[in-house]
Amino acid sequence: MKLPDKAVTIIAGHYGTGKTEFAVNLAIAMARDKRRTALVDLDIINPYFRSIERKAELEKEGIIIHVTSHGGKGDTPAIPAEVMSVFADTGLQSIIDLGGDPGGARVLGAYKPQLDAVPHDFWYAVNLNRPENRDPEKVIADIRETEKLSRQKITGLVNTTHLGRETVLSDILKGDEHAAAIAGRLGLPLVYTVGERKFESEAKDLVKGSFFPINIYMIKPWELGDAKGGQFEWLLEE
Amino acid sequence: MAKELWKGNEAIAEAAIRAGCRCYFGYPITPQSEIPEYMAKHMPAAGGVFLQSESEIAAINMVYGASGAGARVMTSSSSPGISLKQEGISYLCGAELPAVIVNVMRGGPGLGTIQAAQGDYFQATRGGGNGDYRLIVLAPATIQEVVDLMQDAFDLADKYRIPVMMLLDGMIGQMMEPVEWTHTPAADLPEKSWATTGTNNERPPNIINSLFIDPDECNRHNLKLEEKYRRITENEQRFEITDADEAEVLFVAYGTPARLARAAARLLGEEGIKAGVFRPISVWPYPYDALHEAAGKESVKAVVTVELSTGQMVDDVRIAVNGIKPVHFIGQAGGVVPTPREVADAAKKALGR
Incomplete structure (x- = not known):
C-alpha cells in the first residue's frame, strides 16, 4: 500500500460512507511514516461523530488538527482562518475531510485558488451498503454534483464499503467490484479498498483497489465498554 | 433482504x-x-x-x-x-x-x-x-x-x-x-368515519374541534x-429486560443510555457483579408493573437509572419501585454522554463497593 505523496488529499462522499474513519486512519498512517501531517475537518454538515472526538489520539501521533468552530460541535460551522496555513506550509501533507453529500463539498470552492496552486488529490468514497451508493448512475451523478459545487475534479475513488460492526469480507469484496466498475466508467483509478485490519490477509490479494487496513477509531459511547480485551483496547492505553 | x-x-x-x-x-x-x-x-x-x-x-x-x-x-x-x-x-x-x-x-x-x-x-x-x-x-x-x-x-x-x-x-x-x-x-384499522372528507350530501358534516x-x-x-x-x-406497555436473572444491580434506561447500561453491565460482569437492564420502550404508558416485578426480585440490591438528563425518568422508576428497593441515578445533561465505566462505577457505589 502506497501512501499519498501530494501536498493535499481531499476526501468526499455521502455521509456514513466511512470517510472520516478513513481520513483518521490515513492521517495516522502518514504520521507513522514520519511525514508532517495535518487533518483538516471541514465537515459543515454533521455535528456528531467527528474526527475531533479523537483529538487526543491524533495529537499523540503528532498530527496537526484544524476543525470548524466549537470543535465541530457548533450549530454555525465557521471555518477557522488557520486552514489557509495548510496550503502555505511546504513539507506538510494535509488530509481534508469534507462533510457528507455533494453539499458538504461546497466549502471547498472557497479554496479554489489555493488548491489550484498545490498538487492535490480529490477522492470520492463509495460504500455499497449505503442506499445512495447502490446505483452506479446515482454515484456518478453525485460525483458530478460534488465537482460542480467544490469547483474541483475528482481524481480517484476509494471503496469504504462496510456495515459497521457487522461487516464481513464479502461486503468489502462486493464494494470493491462496485467501486472499480464505477471508477472504470469514469476513467479514474480505484485508489484504495478500505477494510479493518482483520480482513487484510484474506482481502488484499482479491481486491482491485490497494488494500488499506484500518483500525476503528470512530466508535459510539457505549462501545467503549468493549474496550478491554477487544478491538478498542487502544483507547485504554495509558 | x-x-x-x-x-x-x-x-x-x-x-x-x-x-x-x-x-x-x-x-x-x-x-x-x-x-x-x-x-x-x-x-x-x-x-x-x-x-x-x-x-x-x-x-x-x-x-x-x-x-x-x-x-x-x-x-x-x-x-x-x-x-x-x-x-x-x-x-x-x-x-x-x-x-x-x-x-x-x-x-x-x-x-x-x-x-x-x-x-x-x-x-x-x-x-x-x-x-x-x-x-x-x-x-x-x-x-x-x-x-x-x-x-x-x-x-x-x-x-x-x-x-x-x-x-x-x-x-x-x-x-x-x-x-x-x-x-x-x-x-x-377502522375507516376514519370522523374525518372531514366532504359529506357528498349524504351525511351530516364532521367537525374537528377541541x-x-x-x-x-x-x-x-x-x-x-x-x-x-x-x-x-x-x-400498550412495552419493555425489554436483559440479563436480569440473579442480577444484583438493575439498570433502568431508555434509548441509547440503555446501550451504555448494557456496556456497563458487561464491565461489572468482568468484576463478578451481575447486572441486568430494564429498558422501557413505551415511556407512556410506562411499564410500572413489569419494572416493579423486576426490581422486586430477591437478588436485586440496587436499582440504578441512567439518563442523558439530570434525572427525569427516575421519577417513574421511583413510582414503579415504590420503595421496595433503593433507587439511584447517574446522568449527564447538555450533550455530555457518560462512559460505560462511569455508569459501572455508579452501580458499584450504589452497592456500597
Whole structure:
C-alpha cells in the first residue's frame, strides 16, 4: 500500500460512507511514516461523530488538527482562518475531510485558488451498503454534483464499503467490484479498498483497489465498554 | 433482504413513508434536519406532500389540518422546536387526531446545545401543553428499532385517535447502523368515519374541534379521553429486560443510555457483579408493573437509572419501585454522554463497593 505523496488529499462522499474513519486512519498512517501531517475537518454538515472526538489520539501521533468552530460541535460551522496555513506550509501533507453529500463539498470552492496552486488529490468514497451508493448512475451523478459545487475534479475513488460492526469480507469484496466498475466508467483509478485490519490477509490479494487496513477509531459511547480485551483496547492505553 | 447502512434521521423518514405517511410538515433544526431533507426528496415521489413550514407552530397546525382530513401525517423537530409545538399537540389530543411527532432531543433548556440529550422526558410524558392529556411515547434504542416501531406508531395513532411521539436522542438521529427492512403489515384499522372528507350530501358534516364550552360537556369529553388513556395503559406497555436473572444491580434506561447500561453491565460482569437492564420502550404508558416485578426480585440490591438528563425518568422508576428497593441515578445533561465505566462505577457505589 502506497501512501499519498501530494501536498493535499481531499476526501468526499455521502455521509456514513466511512470517510472520516478513513481520513483518521490515513492521517495516522502518514504520521507513522514520519511525514508532517495535518487533518483538516471541514465537515459543515454533521455535528456528531467527528474526527475531533479523537483529538487526543491524533495529537499523540503528532498530527496537526484544524476543525470548524466549537470543535465541530457548533450549530454555525465557521471555518477557522488557520486552514489557509495548510496550503502555505511546504513539507506538510494535509488530509481534508469534507462533510457528507455533494453539499458538504461546497466549502471547498472557497479554496479554489489555493488548491489550484498545490498538487492535490480529490477522492470520492463509495460504500455499497449505503442506499445512495447502490446505483452506479446515482454515484456518478453525485460525483458530478460534488465537482460542480467544490469547483474541483475528482481524481480517484476509494471503496469504504462496510456495515459497521457487522461487516464481513464479502461486503468489502462486493464494494470493491462496485467501486472499480464505477471508477472504470469514469476513467479514474480505484485508489484504495478500505477494510479493518482483520480482513487484510484474506482481502488484499482479491481486491482491485490497494488494500488499506484500518483500525476503528470512530466508535459510539457505549462501545467503549468493549474496550478491554477487544478491538478498542487502544483507547485504554495509558 | 440484505442489510443496508442507514443514518438514523434518514431511516426515520423512509420508515414513515413505508408506513403509509403521505403528509410531512416540518422546519429544520439540528440534529434532525435530515428528516425534512429526506422527506423533501422522497415524499413527492411517493405521491405525498412535503411542506417546509414557516415555523414549527405552523407545521403542527398543518398536521392538525391534514389529520382532520384523514391523512397519515407526521412532523419532526428537536427539543426547542417541540416546545413550540406544544399548543398544537394539546389541540390534537383535545380533538382526538392521530399523528406521529418525532422529537430528536438535544440539550436544553432554551436553545441549549445541538448535542444529544434526554431532557424532554417530562414534557413528552407529562405534557408540555395545557389540559388533561396524554401521548403514546415510544423510545427506541437502535435504528433498527426506530424502523420497526414506525409502522406501529402510525397504527397506534389511528387505532386510538391519539398523537404518538417517537422520543429519540440526537445520537440515534445522527448515527449510522445496519438496517433490515422487514415488512410490518398495517394493523386492521377502522375507516376514519370522523374525518372531514366532504359529506357528498349524504351525511351530516364532521367537525374537528377541541372547544367544549359547556363545563359538563367538557367534563364528559375529559372522562371519555381518560377512558381511552386507561385502555392504552392496559394494552400498550412495552419493555425489554436483559440479563436480569440473579442480577444484583438493575439498570433502568431508555434509548441509547440503555446501550451504555448494557456496556456497563458487561464491565461489572468482568468484576463478578451481575447486572441486568430494564429498558422501557413505551415511556407512556410506562411499564410500572413489569419494572416493579423486576426490581422486586430477591437478588436485586440496587436499582440504578441512567439518563442523558439530570434525572427525569427516575421519577417513574421511583413510582414503579415504590420503595421496595433503593433507587439511584447517574446522568449527564447538555450533550455530555457518560462512559460505560462511569455508569459501572455508579452501580458499584450504589452497592456500597
